[in-house]
Amino acid sequence: EGRLQVVYLSGFPRTGTTVLKYYFADYPGLVMNAFDPAGFFVAWQRAQSLAAAEILVDKSNHYILSPGTLFRGLGRRMGLCVLTRDPRDSLLSLQTFPESREVPRDIRFWDYWAKTYANFMDFASSTKYGERVLFMRYEDFIAHPIAAKRYYLQWLGLDTGRAEITNRYPLPSKREFRADKVHDHSEIQADGVQRWKEFSDSPEYGVLLNGWRGHTKARAMMETFGYVSDGVANPAMEHANFRFFTPSSETD
Secondary structure, three states: OOOOOEEEEEEOOOOOHHHHHHHHOOOOOEEEOOOOOOOHHHHHHHHOOOOOOOEEEEEOOOHHHOHHHHHHHHHHHEEEEEEEOOHHHHHHHHOOOOOOOOOOOOOOHHHHHHHHHHHHHHHHHHOOOHHHEEEEEHHHHHHOHHHHHHHHHHHOOOOOOOOOOOOEOOOOOOOOOOOOHHHHOOEOOOOOOOHHHHOOOOOOOHHHHOHHHHOHHHHHHHHHHOEEOOEEOOOOOOOOOOEEEOHHHOOO
């Protein structure tokens, strides 16, 4: 079905996909696509104008909602890299984030989050394009950015010796979001990791942040991803059909 020409980055809003895009697109042979609300097909059209050995890197939080549609259209000419993050941190961040208004900020968040990732996991676990799907946790990415990027580049079939891999990334001239704090830095930092713990007992957010406990599907999904009562643990997922980055899997 042709060579890999475009990689789509996605994940739930406030999972770190913007910094992932800036960081993962900064390497010889990769070209970062500017944000365009028109969606994946516009990115695909732009990929056609690149040099034969180049791969376009595009990102949207909406791509996680329709992986089947993407692969039906492009097959093995595309890759899909999806990021997850402790949903308690995502929910807390959303409280002051003015965009992604389709995501509930109240107790309904837990149902929306669980269904989003359950649908993605169902696809990743069964698709014939599993080798073109890469999944990783924000917490692992932030803690081990160089290992994560090296694993990602190997997944794309790129030579990791072409350039030095550091934890820094270039800042584009235009922000993707008005409230994009990624532009406050130019290197990967452990920003916002497990911040929810500061608010878990607060009158304002305590009940909301602990809402997963009363939601069967959200509780099961958190366990699958390794998000437990007191923080982050080893994930409990089967990933034989797709690629999954962990710090110990760099040389897999």
